[in-house]
Amino acid sequence: MTEKTLRKGNEALAEGAIRAGARFFAGYPITPQNEVPEYMSAYMAEAGGAFVQAESEVAAINMVYGAASTGTRSMTSSSSPGISLKQEGITYLASADLPCLIVNVMRGGPGLGSISGSQGDYFQATRGGGNGDYHVIVLAPNSVEELGNFPKLGFELAEKYRMPCMILADGILGQMMESMSFHFDPIDPNKLGKFDWAVDIHKNGRKKNNVFSYKGDNLIADVVERAKRYGYIEKTEARWEEREAENCDVLLVAYGLSSRACLEAVNKAKEEGLKVGLFRPITLWPFPSKRLAELAAKAKAVLSVEQSLGQLVQDIKLAVNGKTPVYLNAYPAGGQPDGHSILTAVHSILNGGREGLFDLQEHAGDFAYECKRDTSLGMQGDLKGGK
Amino acid sequence: MYQGIRIAGFGGQGVISAGILLAQAGVEDKKNASWLPSYGPEMRGGTANCSVVISDGEVYTPIVSAPDTVIIMNEPSLPKFEPLLKKGGLMIINSSLINSRPTRTDITVVCVPCNKIAEELGMDRIANLVALGAFIKQTGAVTLQSVEHAMKKVYKRAKPEMLELNKKALQAGYDAVK
Amino acid sequence: MTIIAKKPASLTDLPMHYCPGCGHGIVHRLMGETFDELKIADRVIGVAPVGCAVFADSYFACDMVQGAHGRGPAIATGIKRSKPEAIVFSYQGDGDLASIGMAEIVHAAVRSENITVIFINNAIYGMTGGQMAPTTLVGQVATTAPKGRDPKLQGWPINMCEMLAQITGAKYLERVAVDSPQHVMQAKKAIKKAFENQVNGVGFSMVEVLSQCPTNWYASVPQALEFVRTKMMPQYPLGVFKDEGGK
Numbered sequence: 001m002t003e004k005t006l007r008k009g010n011e012a013l014a015e016g017a018i019r020a021g022a023r024f025f026a027g028y029p030i031t032p033q034n035e036v037p038e039y040m041s042a043y044m045a046e047a048g049g050a051f052v053q054a055e056s057e058v059a060a061i062n063m064v065y066g067a068a069s070t071g072t073r074s075m076t077s078s079s080s081p082g083i084s085l086k087q088e089g090i091t092y093l094a095s096a097d098l099p100c101l102i103v104n105v106m107r108g109g110p111g112l113g114s115i116s117g118s119q120g121d122y123f124q125a126t127r128g129g130g131n132g133d134y135h136v137i138v139l140a141p142n143s144v145e146e147l148g149n150f151p152k153l154g155f156e157l158a159e160k161y162r163m164p165c166m167i168l169a170d171g172i173l174g175q176m177m178e179s180m181s182f183h184f185d186p187i188d189p190n191k192l193g194k195f196d197w198a199v200d201i202h203k204n205g206r207k208k209n210n211v212f213s214y215k216g217d218n219l220i221a222d223v224v225e226r227a228k229r230y231g232y233i234e235k236t237e238a239r240w241e242e243r244e245a246e247n248c249d250v251l252l253v254a255y256g257l258s259s260r261a262c263l264e265a266v267n268k269a270k271e272e273g274l275k276v277g278l279f280r281p282i283t284l285w286p287f288p289s290k291r292l293a294e295l296a297a298k299a300k301a302v303l304s305v306e307q308s309l310g311q312l313v314q315d316i317k318l319a320v321n322g323k324t325p326v327y328l329n330a331y332p333a334g335g336q337p338d339g340h341s342i343l344t345a346v347h348s349i350l351n352g353g354r355e356g357l358f359d360l361q362e363h364a365g366d367f368a369y370e371c372k373r374d375t376s377l378g379m380q381g382d383l384k385g386g387k
Numbered sequence: 388m389y390q391g392i393r394i395a396g397f398g399g400q401g402v403i404s405a406g407i408l409l410a411q412a413g414v415e416d417k418k419n420a421s422w423l424p425s426y427g428p429e430m431r432g433g434t435a436n437c438s439v440v441i442s443d444g445e446v447y448t449p450i451v452s453a454p455d456t457v458i459i460m461n462e463p464s465l466p467k468f469e470p471l472l473k474k475g476g477l478m479i480i481n482s483s484l485i486n487s488r489p490t491r492t493d494i495t496v497v498c499v500p501c502n503k504i505a506e507e508l509g510m511d512r513i514a515n516l517v518a519l520g521a522f523i524k525q526t527g528a529v530t531l532q533s534v535e536h537a538m539k540k541v542y543k544r545a546k547p548e549m550l551e552l553n554k555k556a557l558q559a560g561y562d563a564v565k
Numbered sequence: 566m567t568i569i570a571k572k573p574a575s576l577t578d579l580p581m582h583y584c585p586g587c588g589h590g591i592v593h594r595l596m597g598e599t600f601d602e603l604k605i606a607d608r609v610i611g612v613a614p615v616g617c618a619v620f621a622d623s624y625f626a627c628d629m630v631q632g633a634h635g636r637g638p639a640i641a642t643g644i645k646r647s648k649p650e651a652i653v654f655s656y657q658g659d660g661d662l663a664s665i666g667m668a669e670i671v672h673a674a675v676r677s678e679n680i681t682v683i684f685i686n687n688a689i690y691g692m693t694g695g696q697m698a699p700t701t702l703v704g705q706v707a708t709t710a711p712k713g714r715d716p717k718l719q720g721w722p723i724n725m726c727e728m729l730a731q732i733t734g735a736k737y738l739e740r741v742a743v744d745s746p747q748h749v750m751q752a753k754k755a756i757k758k759a760f761e762n763q764v765n766g767v768g769f770s771m772v773e774v775l776s777q778c779p780t781n782w783y784a785s786v787p788q789a790l791e792f793v794r795t796k797m798m799p800q801y802p803l804g805v806f807k808d809e810g811g812k
Contacts, residue, residue, distance in 0.1 A: 006420065054639065054672075055675075059642075059668065059672065063646075065633070065639075066612070066632070066639065066640035066642060066643025067647040069644060070651075088633055092633050172423060175423060176421055176422060177423070178421045179418075179420050200610070201650060202628065210623070213632065214620075260446070260447045261447060261448045264447035264448065337448070
């Protein structure tokens with residue numbers, strides 16, 4: 001373990017990736033991840049790798065597809081709308097069983113949204129925004145230190161299971177500076193050995209290697225075979241962190257930066273004599289459902305604290321399976337939780353209040369719409385509904 | 388110890404770099420520290436601000452929504468950050484550029500003529516360090532020595548004479564608080 | 566028994582799926598011969614497109630990558646930058662290269678990626694069943710232009726060699742055809758040069774091949790060859806549009 005230094009999240013990530021042996025990076029400018037390609041443009045060549053500023057997000061992910069085909073530790077980074085564009089490449093990478101690292105430094109959405117830090121891309125990351133039955137491994141760091149150390153874990157998981165791995169961070173994590181250290185010595189990728197599946201120069205007359213995404217008649221077998229791999233990963237690779245999570249009354253569930261605001265709430269609650277715990281999924285796919293179910297069974301309530309509007313809460317509900325009430329404390333589209341706002345929601349749960357809790361069914365009652373259309377042509381009138 | 392600080396002023400007043408310096412000083416003191424700038428379109432012209440946390444334990448969120456201290460370097464930042472300050476919190480005001488005073492009575496206000504002191508030292512640009520010196524005297528969140536160590540890391544390309552001037556500004560701000 | 570002709574070693578033994586009279590098989594063979602002659606077979610990594618040539622990964626004996634529609638030049642960029650000593654080609658059709666992949670081909674040329682692009686122009690989307698391509702001729706009937714391409718609605722055909730010639734990074738651009746033995750021989754020369762350029766580090770090289778598609782043109786093979794000569798060549802003149810190979 002090296003001495004702690006102050007680093008910006010995006011730069012820690014970029015440096016961590018180079019240390020982890022990344023030797024190909026392609027990206028496109030978008031806030032709030034610009035420091036990643038900027039850092040790569042300055043240091044990747046020095047490390048013996050290649051940096052390409054691509055003409056688009058689509059081109060960038062496809063450059064990664066090409067580089068990953070050669071067995072090179074390859075990566076791209078972007079932010080939410082850019083990750084939407086990369087979905088084509090991601091589903092092809094999954095289909096061609098190629099390992100790579102994709103970083104999403106999330107911002108507010110949908111659409112161009114805003115540049116504020118957000119967690120609005122949970123579904124996109126965990127459900128797969130591209131076509132077909134596939135998953136990517138999703139790692140959710142909650143500190144600059146994890147941001148710097150997860151690229152190594154990401155590449156290792158991606159290569160072990162031959163699939164893309166995504167680091168899902170958010171704008172604040174990328175932009176903040178924090179004291180951190182790297183937990184590993186720089187890796188020389190030339191010493192890692194070659195993959196038997198990679199395309200390469202082959203002077204020794206080995207059998208030809210094909211990397212392909214079109215499976216034709218073999219598609220069913222291909223997808224089923226991959227699903228077995230996914231099942232194994234769900235069983236063995238789930239990662240999480242627990243704080244006061246055993247025997248609490250209210251179990252908070254949060255990932256990324258919002259988990260740190262939760263920690264503040266856990267400590268404040270303790271001062272008030274309340275038993276509040278925290279369960280932080282570190283892998284969002286595979287979601288640590290089994291352990292969450294065990295802990296939820298002992299709690300009176302579970303509260304999803306998310307910077308999105310009802311996304312994480314779905315995986316929590318699937319894990320808890322109706323055995324404990326699950327509530328939602330949401331900060332969508334760039335909203336930021338703090339200990340106080342989370343504690344308000346906890347109080348509401350314990351005292352039967354509503355403040356800080358978001359209930360879609362309840363909000364449906366507030367919905368009303370009215371849409372006026374120019375009726376001068378004698379067309380049928382206005383559209384009205386709701387309340 | 389858990390100190391949440393917001394530093395605010397015009398772009399170019401060095402509020403962003405003062406924040407980095409403070410966070411780095413926290414690291415020099417073997418504390419946990421975080422720094423977060425306001426970023427994006429709000430960086431273009433107008434006011435800039437950053438959040439700094441220095442803590443003996445874990446840093447929760449780096450967004451300081453209820454600061455223990457605000458350092459206000461220009462007039463527009465005063466009404467913006469006054470309401471956020473915690474009850475009993477500290478407000479350092481750059482009285483060279485700010486005529487208004489906070490209306491709240493539940494906070495400690497320290498006025499330091501940062502630009503005036505900086506100009507007397509021969510460089511207007513180091514007013515941010517004067518403010519930082521005042522903050523250190525008032526809170527003891529970090530030591531002057533640790534900020535001086537931090538300067539060498541944050542201002543890597545600074546000439547020795549510039550570092551000397553920076554130290555003087557820091558000390559002058561420190562001494563300006565009675 | 567004496568062997569007087571044989572398949573290039575750089576092609577596999579798999580029978581090709583291309584329709585009778587199609588130009589793809591001819592171009593594959595010319596490429597295979599080139600790899601053999603330049604003795605680069607063990608260094609070649611190819612990128613197969615989406616389109617009729619999606620199975621090209623099985624026909625070339627070298628390592629192959631098949632990627633997304635239009636992204637060949639980006640994929641080839643990733644391969645070449647990771648393995649600079651490899652000889653990398655992207656094999657693309659006209660819908661792939663001149664429509665959905667326009668950004669990728671233009672910017673690969675802008676960066677002057679040291680890759681070789683083989684561009685098959687048959688003025689139609691072949692695999693999907695004869696839809697209008699950006700290269701479809703004015704008046705040419707396609708399944709999405711049932712009354713023929715009308716410039717008022719669908720604009721005019723795009724000439725890729727002429728367009729890319731404006732880009733400094735494009736170093737070698739030639740348009741050839743495979744409608745006659747003479748033209749096939751010229752095509753071979755062009756393809757060989759495009760790969761030699763890469764060996765010599767010249768930069769972005771592309772050969773556009775006018776190719777017949779009897780199936781989607783609803784034509785017999787002789788009719789299709791005639792269509793290439795009388796209809797396509799006036800719109801897409803053969804020749805060298807840029808050659809900075811020696812510079």
